[in-house]
Amino acid sequence: MSRLFRIAIDGPAASGKSTTAKLVARRLNFGYIDSGAMYRAVTLKCLENGIDPTQKNNDAKVAKLASEASIRFPRLGSVELDGRDVSSLIRSSEIVRAIAPVAANPSVRATLAQQQRDLASGATESGLSSESQPKGVVMDGRDIGTVILPDAELKVYIIADARIRAQRRFDELMAKQGTAPGESVDDIARDLAARDLADQTRKISPLKKAEDAVVLDTSNCTIEEQVDSIERLVHSRMGSK
Numbered sequence: 001m002s003r004l005f006r007i008a009i010d011g012p013a014a015s016g017k018s019t020t021a022k023l024v025a026r027r028l029n030f031g032y033i034d035s036g037a038m039y040r041a042v043t044l045k046c047l048e049n050g051i052d053p054t055q056k057n058n059d060a061k062v063a064k065l066a067s068e069a070s071i072r073f074p075r076l077g078s079v080e081l082d083g084r085d086v087s088s089l090i091r092s093s094e095i096v097r098a099i100a101p102v103a104a105n106p107s108v109r110a111t112l113a114q115q116q117r118d119l120a121s122g123a124t125e126s127g128l129s130s131e132s133q134p135k136g137v138v139m140d141g142r143d144i145g146t147v148i149l150p151d152a153e154l155k156v157y158i159i160a161d162a163r164i165r166a167q168r169r170f171d172e173l174m175a176k177q178g179t180a181p182g183e184s185v186d187d188i189a190r191d192l193a194a195r196d197l198a199d200q201t202r203k204i205s206p207l208k209k210a211e212d213a214v215v216l217d218t219s220n221c222t223i224e225e226q227v228d229s230i231e232r233l234v235h236s237r238m239g240s241k
Ligand SMILES: Nc1ncnc2c1ncn2[C@@H]1O[C@H](COP(=O)(O)OP(=O)(O)O)[C@@H](O)[C@H]1O
Pocket: 011, 012, 013, 014, 015, 016, 017, 018, 019, 020, 168, 169, 171, 172, 218, 221, 222, 223, 226
């Protein structure tokens, strides 16, 4: 089997990674692996089993649940935990509040890193969301270009102004719920800032730009423009291989 073309997309919360990654995958018929969804799914599994990851003495229990979790991406943008579709459940604010210690747990990271590399190499074919055998994969997260796929064919680091990111998340919640969310744009901005800080300062696999990543600032871009930029980069790198 020839090696897949791997696109690593990293960046802070709500910068546009998953929206862009999903659309790039659809256009190029690549698989899409949402690594953040894997951390969210493990957090959900903990909460559903009565284990609060924010309690320090629960680290070993969190690691055990992560090792027992079966996480799959059966279709583009959908996530299954232990055979059940959890695509919506993992987006709640309860998950966001409990996720930092899950993401900072070295055993959890080791478990998910192995699964992410297997998915990106095509070793776990059922996990890829592209319909026919894909030529490549897009994976987004925080440490994809730096730790998970350090030799990815293309690395993109997506950023956007903090206020714009908070407004976009607010609009997204409003569209989903059909009414203004319980949180204001300011509340969301605070949550994003706290999560970025936790992601950038944790000891293991912190969020940072890989030296060879292309920076894409989406503050003043349309979604279409973001996707076009990445598609152009893929074509130029595929052509020059
Ligand atoms: N260029 C853009 N213009 C407007 N909204 C955008 C743009 N890029 C992304 N969004 C919206 O911003 C929100 C956050 O994007 P998302 O892809 O979920 O970010 P991330 O995966 O980085 O957390 C989503 O509602 C998405 O539709």
